[in-house]
Amino acid sequence: MNNFKLPKAQVLILIFLLISFPCLAQVNWNQIDIASKEAKVLKTPHWLRFTLSVNAATTVAKTQSDHVNPEDVLNALNDDSIHAILIEKFSGYFFYANTSNPINLEGSSSKIILGSQLSKSIGKNFEAGVGVKFIKQKWNGTFPVTVTPFGVTLQHIEYGTIASEASYFLLNTNGTYYFWSSKISPFLTAGAQLAVLGKPKFNAELEGVAMELNEPEKDNQTVSAFGGAGVRFIFGKHLFAQAVLGVNKFPSQQYAPLIQVGIGAGI
Numbered sequence: 001m002n003n004f005k006l007p008k009a010q011v012l013i014l015i016f017l018l019i020s021f022p023c024l025a026q027v028n029w030n031q032i033d034i035a036s037k038e039a040k041v042l043k044t045p046h047w048l049r050f051t052l053s054v055n056a057a058t059t060v061a062k063t064q065s066d067h068v069n070p071e072d073v074l075n076a077l078n079d080d081s082i083h084a085i086l087i088e089k090f091s092g093y094f095f096y097a098n099t100s101n102p103i104n105l106e107g108s109s110s111k112i113i114l115g116s117q118l119s120k121s122i123g124k125n126f127e128a129g130v131g132v133k134f135i136k137q138k139w140n141g142t143f144p145v146t147v148t149p150f151g152v153t154l155q156h157i158e159y160g161t162i163a164s165e166a167s168y169f170l171l172n173t174n175g176t177y178y179f180w181s182s183k184i185s186p187f188l189t190a191g192a193q194l195a196v197l198g199k200p201k202f203n204a205e206l207e208g209v210a211m212e213l214n215e216p217e218k219d220n221q222t223v224s225a226f227g228g229a230g231v232r233f234i235f236g237k238h239l240f241a242q243a244v245l246g247v248n249k250f251p252s253q254q255y256a257p258l259i260q261v262g263i264g265a266g267i
Contacts, residue, residue, distance in 0.1 A: 048240065051119045053264025056112050057133070059248065061256035063107030066139045066216045068162055068204075070099045073143055076204070076211040089207045090158070092149035105139035105162060105216070107252060115170070117262075124181045129191075133170040135250055138163070139216075145206065160206035166218055167198040168251050172226070183234050189244065190227035195251045197221070224249040228258070238265050 076082060077096050086094060115133030122128060142159045174191025202215040228246020235241070244260040 048266030049121050051264050051266035053262045054116045055260050055262030056114055057258055057260035058112055059256050059258045061253040063109045063137055064252045065107050066105040066164060067102040068213060070103055072213045074099055076213055082209060082211060085209050086207060090147045092147055094145045094147045096145045103141050103143050105141035105164060107139045109137045110135050125178050127176040129174050131172050135170060136167045137252055138165050162204045165201040168195045170195050186231045188229050193224050193226055195222045222251055240264055
């Protein structure tokens with residue numbers, strides 16, 4: 001196969017153009033006037049090395065139900081002191097017959113989960129952070145007793161109430177990768193979360209009379225992973241806002257989508 005060669009005439013033309021127009025070959029920086037009106041200065045965004053932010057999150061996950069042993073309710077009602085007070089309250093006799101089915105307590109959680117985070121950048125694309133969130137959960141249920149007033153054959157139903165409450169501190173550590181360092185930067189984040197149970201509350205009562213029941217057990221600590229994608233908007237030199245769409249798992253819930261927004265400042 002013949003080697004490709006440029007005609008001599010074309011080679012001479014190229015050499016002439018390079019000599020006649022040096023700007024095509026190189027830039028003479030000494031001839032650039034940065035003080036002229038035509039000159040434009042492009043500012044490189046200030047990358048935040050340390051940041052502190054506050055955030056609010058919400059999830060579509062449902063809080064799992066809890067249960068109370070009906071035998072515990074029966075034993076509490078048969079306590080001599082409780083039994084005597086309730087007979088006086090009802091002006092009649094009463095009995096609790098539902099001893100075969102557990103008492104269901106419907107669960108609910110905070111609609112808005114508040115928190116804060118402290119982060120440090122590692123280079124221009126990575127960031128490591130630690131944070132804390134706070135979530136409160138409640139469980140409520142009822143149990144029926146049949147009341148027969150003295151001297152009356154007609155019976156009626158009264159309901160006792162059971163309420164449980166738990167608060168969790170959610171400690172997390174995470175890593176974030178920013179696709180580019182600019183005023184608007186998308187990112188990916190992932191980490192681990194430790195849920196620490198605070199002091200729970202539990203009470204049960206019937207006709208205003210407090211009853212002592214065995215509280216359903218709750219995990220003191222649970223660990224879960226989380227991750228998501230988001231975008232950060234930097235305002236000025238030190239302020240920013242960001243939004244995240246991710247997946248997370250809170251106590252007494254399954255993994256579910258989560259939306260989180262936050263504002264913060266950095267240096």
